[in-house]
Amino acid sequence: MRTINFLQPNTIAQITAEKIIHYNSDLRTRKDEIRYGLEWILSGVNQLLVVLILTIPFGVFKEGIIALLTGAILRMFSGGAHLKGYFRCLLLSSIQIFTISFISKHFYEVISQNVNLMHLFLGISLTIVCFKAPILNKKSNSFSRRQRHQLKGISIAMFICLLMVGVIWGSTVETFVIWFSLLVQTLTLTSFGKNLFAFIDKIIPDRQATITGK
Amino acid sequence: MIRVSVMKKIVTRMIAIISLKAKSFSSVASCFWFAYEPDLPEEDEKE
Numbered sequence: 001m002r003t004i005n006f007l008q009p010n011t012i013a014q015i016t017a018e019k020i021i022h023y024n025s026d027l028r029t030r031k032d033e034i035r036y037g038l039e040w041i042l043s044g045v046n047q048l049l050v051v052l053i054l055t056i057p058f059g060v061f062k063e064g065i066i067a068l069l070t071g072a073i074l075r076m077f078s079g080g081a082h083l084k085g086y087f088r089c090l091l092l093s094s095i096q097i098f099t100i101s102f103i104s105k106h107f108y109e110v111i112s113q114n115v116n117l118m119h120l121f122l123g124i125s126l127t128i129v130c131f132k133a134p135i136l137n138k139k140s141n142s143f144s145r146r147q148r149h150q151l152k153g154i155s156i157a158m159f160i161c162l163l164m165v166g167v168i169w170g171s172t173v174e175t176f177v178i179w180f181s182l183l184v185q186t187l188t189l190t191s192f193g194k195n196l197f198a199f200i201d202k203i204i205p206d207r208q209a210t211i212t213g214k
Numbered sequence: 215m216i217r218v219s220v221m222k223k224i225v226t227r228m229i230a231i232i233s234l235k236a237k238s239f240s241s242v243a244s245c246f247w248f249a250y251e252p253d254l255p256e257e258d259e260k261e
Contacts, residue, residue: 020227020229022226034230034237040252043252
């Protein structure tokens with residue numbers, strides 16, 4: 001029994017990898033690596049497209065890209081909680097990026113008046129990163145203890161660098177976008193974030209098309 | 215004139231090379247850049 005999820009990067013990547021092997025049989029042993037790389041690319045492109053579609057009509061495109069890049073840079077090294085299905089991940093990430101962008105731009109005055117509170121949360125977030133990062137999922141066996149310490153170090157460095165980029169820009173909309181992105185990404189390192197994602201996975205029904213195949 | 219089959223071979227090979235580069239790049243990261251994480255390649259799982 002094989003489970004197929006139509007239009008997902010996984011399905012498209014598998015079909016494409018098979019086509020690639022059909023024309024390049026010498027790459028047969030690397031088929032699954034090609035599939036993985038393709039899936040990585042496709043999911044990233046999809047996320048970028050969705051951000052474009054959501055942010056341009058509301059005039060927060062630049063902020064959306066900053067939120068996407070900030071979250072991605074930190075998450076690449078710190079890891080974080082995951083959702084099980086691709087589309088729920090895409091949806092949640094997109095809502096997150098849009099919300100951060102929209103709030104930072106359209107509630108700028110309110111945030112500016114409470115910037116000390118944000119500084120406090122950023123300090124707490126940095127502490128969380130120091131203690132919790134990296135949070136690994138499928139790659140939990142891929143890194144040695146030494147490599148995990150390296151990832152922790154890089155996560156802390158990335159957090160501080162992004163924080164400083166925001167400081168250099170001053171109290172601008174872009175600064176708040178970066179800081180909010182850091183806060184939200186750090187949330188996924190906590191038990192609260194993990195439980196929240198588990199709850200979301202539980203309440204959203206799993207709709208997979210199942211066929212009998214090879 | 216280049217035959218269609220040769221063009222297909224070239225294009226698919228280029229896609230393969232780009233995909234393998236992306237795979238190499240992703241190996242230094244702890245996870246995907248957002249909440250979704252694809253299944254690791256079989257070779258990496260065995261390791």
